[in-house]
Amino acid sequence: MRENDVILQTVSKVAVFIILTFGVYLFLAGHHNPGGGFIGGLTLSSAFVLLYLAFDVETVNAGIPLDYKMVAATGVLIAIFTGMGALLFDSAFLSQTFAYFDLPIFGKTELATVVLFESGIALGVVGVVVTIIISISEDV
Amino acid sequence: MTSIHILLLIPILAAFLIPVIGRQFPKLHLGWAALPIPIVLFSFFVSKVSSISAGETFTGSVAWIRALDLYFSVYLDGLSLIFTLLITGIGSLVVLYSIFYLSKERESLSHFYAYLLLFMGAMLGVVLSDNLMVLYLFWELTSISSFLLIAFWFRRKKSRYGAQKSFLITVGGGISMLVGFIMLQVMTGTNSVQEIIAMRDSIQEHELFVPALVLILLGAFTKSAQFPFHIWLPDAMEAPTPVSAYLHSATMVKAGLFLVARFTPVFGGEATWFWLVSGVGIFTMFWGSFSAVRQKDLKALLAYSTISQLGLIMSLFGLGSAALQGGASAESVIYTKAIFAALFHLVNHSTFKGALFMVVGIVDHEVGTRDIRKLGGLISLMPITFTLTVISSFSMAGLPPFNGFLSKEMFFTAVLNANEMTIFSMDTWGLLFPIIAWIGSIFTFTYSMIVVFRTFLGPYRREKLEKDPHEAPVGMLISPIILCMLVILLFFVPNRLSDYLLSPAMNSILPAYQNMDGLIPKISPWHGFNLELFMTAGVVLLGAFLLRTYRYWNVVYDFFPEKRSIDRGYQWMLARGESGSKRATDRYMTGFLTNYLYYIYGFLLLVVGGTLWLTGSIVIDTSNDAPVSVYEGIIIVIMATAAISILFTKSRMTATLLNGVLGYSIAIFFVLFRAPDLALTQLVVETVTTVLFLLCFYHLPEWSKEERSLKVRFPKMVVSIGTGALTVLLALSVQGNKMFESISSYFEDSYKLAGGRNIVNSILGDFRAFDTMLEVVVLFIAGVGVYTLIKLKEPKGGDDIERE
């Protein structure tokens, strides 16, 4: 399936970065604004999907040498282990906590453990979605 | 968390580590890696002997699920100490023996040792748990590990058959035991065995008392291979010999005995308990020894002998429980001797039977067959093995100077005492006990001699053997030698064992008799010329006579043909069960997805629709509805049109795009309904889903036309319109009947509770994080499913598994 997709490729190069940035923003915004692990993860993975659509699998794999199965597994494990982390502090499985810190530059900032958990979710989503898409498109 | 908890978990954790070690050090025989674990555990429990014998007990409890009264609590007293020592002690010897028995090249050792350690942990869990449910958990874990070990050579059909049989029977018994446990829990309100024992008097009149007793005994009988559940044990002999020595003679089959001993303080003194335990035990003792004589395979012979010996111990526990009838008193203390004899024989049996299994394993390993008809004359070729066999078989036969003699004499004493009992209508039936015991012992003597004489004496026939027999390597001999030394040692110093191990166990089985005079008898090899000694003399004479004349009287066995055995009954039941359920299933399982969906929808319509109708809960109340704006109306019309058009499209591409229209319209609704998170998610998911559909279409043909005949379409239309209507009615009724307030106001505190302003995300990441975690796991499973579906394709060619 060799077609001329110069336009798609050129647009993708720019769009992917916009989508990626947007995805990261959504992920981080989730605490107080619309967004969060799932949406962030899905948006990030749609960026990857766009890459795979615009270029062929080999090219993208050469550029981003990631095993997405491992990404997914890492995500799931992070989600589970941050839950277990709570056990170390003698609270129930998966209880989250947050606190406010005075950081240089940022000023008063809220740091919450839920971000760790959500990052696991996001990684899991990215890993699974991209694994599914790649597996199907590679299979001939 | 106490040290006992940790020690209990060590073998189970090690079971998971063993395969890793195996991969890291491919040159190492994994037995060496496994060996330190039982040794360390053994030394730990040995170090507890002195404090236990001083009357201490060790307890510890870790909360698991408080609401269900589930505590991972351990209890180490005299009774569990004996078992822990057996499990870890014999375990060490078996692991050592297996290092030389199993070849590193041919066998999958990482599996073997992982299963073995798993079993060890499970068995320790059974004897150390104080919580009924945890005990049950470990109990079934022993069944599972036993299943895995019996099926270790899973390519053989017989191994799989034996594994399945043992699993079905022991797990079946385990489930009935679980029901018994639950009944106990209902009666007492606690799961702790020790608390139940303390409550003994208050539950005895309860109507569930006897059913619970019977059900728990069923668990014990199946596990300890009591008649008629004994049939699994001979088939379990397909396991590698170290496994047979360990699980199927020394430890796992004794779990039933442990259970009986543990629950004696609860149920002892009850007539049902007395009769079931002693009756089944004594009959099993006879039947096992009687059947052992006819066996041609040495291991099968040992299996039946194990059944018989287990029956012996079981009956002793039953007879001893009479001491608890009517409370502890100086008159009935004589009956407690039976329990003492049971414990003593339990230890003795583990030593000599463990040794015998190892010896038979050596013969099998070095000669290549276990068939008595082919063996003979090995005495000069395997002198050490011969000596070990003589020691252990003579002990089993009950001859001095071996430990079996002592416990056999005590067994006779106990059955003779039972003859004197006046309770439980024993004055009528009591005489049966000494008679059956005596006959059983005669057969025991006969088969013990068969092991020695048929294998090592008689003519040596090289042509019938598969390889040149020679003495076993030293490593293989160490373990049986140690056991045989114990066999002799225990004959000479039985009272040391009694002081350190048996008496604390007696105190924990019979708390009512705590340190009463005469509870711990003095064991002495010589009692003078009493009835017991004459009985032994009779056993030797008649046993020898039976051995000589076996050829003439073996026709007796023709009265018990294979055809009508319990074994056949089991097979018949299994086959019937399979064919019956297959027929029942075939009747409605047509193999067509559509039919199944019709069942589901039909049932749904009938039950949900019927309930709605009958309870009169259809209430339609549209007064609280929010107003509809024009745009919303337009989207609704678009969606409905798109949905219905899907049914009529000719191309799958159009259908997919229409599905996309539905998805994106829903995203718009999410925006209108103040759900920005959902709208974003829906947009992205819809896009990716559409991409997925298109990708898959690349691999699939254009969809074929559905059948348009009315006969096919009509039921579909009825069901689908019915389902749609039902959904509408149901949803409207829910809208009309607001039964309680929404709980969501709680989540509106999310900023205070979870530090987040986005309520939806706080619910996902904090309030209901467990759901989210599992969700991502589901997602992952789906991903793995997709990946494996695509990547794993059936390999060409078959495998080498033997099928029916």
Added chain:
Amino acid sequence: METMIILLAGVLVSVATYLLLSKNMIRVVLGTAILSHAVHLLLMTMGGLKIGSVPILGDTVETYTDALPQALILTAIVISFAVTAFFLVLVYRTYQTTGTDNLLEMKGTEEDE
């Protein structure tokens, strides 16, 4: 509004059921996808529509829309995506192995072969 959405969900359920009862596997998968759309709409409706504001805490707002159904739906969307993906792959692998996408031709067990 609620009644309208419920009616729409009813239409979607009917269409989905009809598709599920088809013999073509792709139609069945499409049916499950549409069914999940209907369920999302229903869940949304159960929480009440267009009452209160977006469930993101602010300083001026008094009432918020019910956030719980939203959280449920968010979970449901992702799961139904995973399920749809799995179904799709199952369908096309089945087609590759059996050579048909017609459910009526796929009856049978190993012993019939």
